[in-house]
Amino acid sequence: MDAxxxxxxxxxxxxxxxxxxxxxxxxxxxxAGAPMTTFDLDVVFAPNPENRSRLLAALAELDAVYWDPLxxxxxxxxxxxxxxxxxxxxxxxxxxxxxxxxxxxxxWPEVRARSHAVRLxxxxxxxxxxxxxxxxxxxxxxxxxxxxxPLLRETLRLRRARDGG
Amino acid sequence: MSSxxxxxxxxxxxxxxxxxxxxxYPAWVESVAISPEGIDRTLIWASLHRTPAARLAAxxxxxxxxxxxxxxxxxxxx
Numbered sequence: 001m002d003a004x005x006x007x008x009x010x011x012x013x014x015x016x017x018x019x020x021x022x023x024x025x026x027x028x029x030x031x032a033g034a035p036m037t038t039f040d041l042d043v044v045f046a047p048n049p050e051n052r053s054r055l056l057a058a059l060a061e062l063d064a065v066y067w068d069p070l071x072x073x074x075x076x077x078x079x080x081x082x083x084x085x086x087x088x089x090x091x092x093x094x095x096x097x098x099x100x101x102x103x104x105x106x107x108w109p110e111v112r113a114r115s116h117a118v119r120l121x122x123x124x125x126x127x128x129x130x131x132x133x134x135x136x137x138x139x140x141x142x143x144x145x146x147x148x149x150p151l152l153r154e155t156l157r158l159r160r161a162r163d164g165g
Numbered sequence: 166m167s168s169x170x171x172x173x174x175x176x177x178x179x180x181x182x183x184x185x186x187x188x189x190y191p192a193w194v195e196s197v198a199i200s201p202e203g204i205d206r207t208l209i210w211a212s213l214h215r216t217p218a219a220r221l222a223a224x225x226x227x228x229x230x231x232x233x234x235x236x237x238x239x240x241x242x243x
Contacts, residue, residue: 004229008221030224033213037227039239069241095239120218127217144242150202155209161175162213 005094007041010062012123013093017058020046022115024102024128024136026148031118032130034155036148040088040095044111044128047100052081055098062091102128103136130156171214174198174206 007027014021023031025042045055059076066074067088076087076098087098101107106114114132118125128136134152137145159165173179177197183189198207212220232239 004232005225007225008218027221027224030220031217033209033215033220035208035212037224037231039228039231118217120221150200150204151209154200154202154204154206155213158175158206158209158213162172162210 005039005041007094008120008123010041010091010093010096011120011125013061014043014055014058015123015125017054017061019055019058020051021055022111022126022128023118024099024111024133025097028128029130029133029148029152029155031120031125031127032133032155033159034130034152036151040097042097042099044099044102044108046108046112047082049082052078056081059089059091062089062093062096064089064091064096066090067095103132103139106132106136130159171211174210 011023021043023042024044025040026034026036026038027041030036030038045051056076056078064076066072066076067090068074076089080087081098085100087096089096089098102111111128111132112126114129115126116129118127130152134149134156137149137152174197183193187193198205200206215223
């Protein structure tokens with residue numbers, strides 16, 4: 001199922017279904033200018049019932065299943081979207097990580113408030129601010145998060161210098 | 166591939182920078198281009214002068230290349 005990621009198409013599909021979401025994690029860092037790679041698109045979604053329904057329709061079109069090393073094809077459903085905090089999915093457009101919160105219990109209101117609009121061609125995406133990406137990595141504090149932090153901090157410093165801050 | 170000129174890295178004054186061939190040049194390049202943690206600032210600086218759409222397209226190409234190297238196998242760590 002894993003396909004070569006087409007994150008732009010995946011975001012466009014979410015937008016077409018009207019899914020309220022914010023791009024977070026390493027993809028947000030790349031969009032902010034950090035020269036790094038990630039195999040997954042990380043997204044926080046608004047947890048209200050209407051948005052979950054829209055998300056479920058988008059996931060059906062994406063042929064999404066939970067990532068499972070044993071190869072079982074478990075599909076997201078309304079119950080799982082409501083109760084689980086983290087969904088590691090494979091889709092026909094690449095891997096998608098859906099989250100209810102990031103870092104130190106930063107849920108939808110906090111994530112939305114710390115995001116900004118980014119133009120991607122004809123698409124406008126909400127993307128988590130780089131400062132907040134760094135804070136979430138500091139909070140997660142896994143080995144891979146700690147490894148990424150020097151690059152992210154240097155990117156933030158150079159962004160501020162570029163913008164005259 | 167051609168690269169367009171970028172503004173100098175922050176803190177770099179082309180008027181006072183040592184010239185290539187100057188004995189101080191390699192150490193100077195390393196001091197301005199590489200952070201104390203070993204991060205290459207020139208890559209970041211170049212990325213910061215691309216559009217977000219160009220960065221996303223570059224990410225997709227980079228991941229596609231890595232997947233070709235791995236025979237299509239994704240990393241287990243997400």
